[in-house]
Amino acid sequence: MPTTIQVQxxxxxxxxxxxxxxxxxxxxxxxxxxFRKAKRMDESEFGSMPGIEPFQREEIDRFD
Structure with a gap:
């Protein structure tokens, strides 16, 4: 069913x-x-902070 929409x-x-x-x-x-592009996460979102070090736990866990 064709529909007309108004845009600037x-x-x-x-x-x-x-x-x-x-x-x-x-x-x-x-x-x-x-719509498809807006609904999926851009690949650029993965690793969006390339200079940050990978997470590593401290040797001494503070919550023990």
């Missing part, structure tokens, strides 16, 4: 640009792409 001009331009970039056939595909 700048949003339309961004959708149009992304449609070209991902080679989508419709704006529906663009929106599905954006």
């Amino acid at each position: 001009d700048d949003v339309y331009r961004m959708l149009k640009l992304l449609k070209r970039e991902i080679d989508a056939e419709s704006y529906n595909e663009v929106l599905k792409y954006l």
Whole structure:
């Protein structure tokens, strides 16, 4: 069932640009792409602090 939605001009331009970039056939595909991307965690989130040392327990545990 086709539906019309209203978006501002700048949003339309961004959708149009992304449609070209991902080679989508419709704006529906663009929106599905954006939803999938928003729902999964980016791989960049893993190891987002690469300079931090790996966690190691202290030799003497404070809670014994």
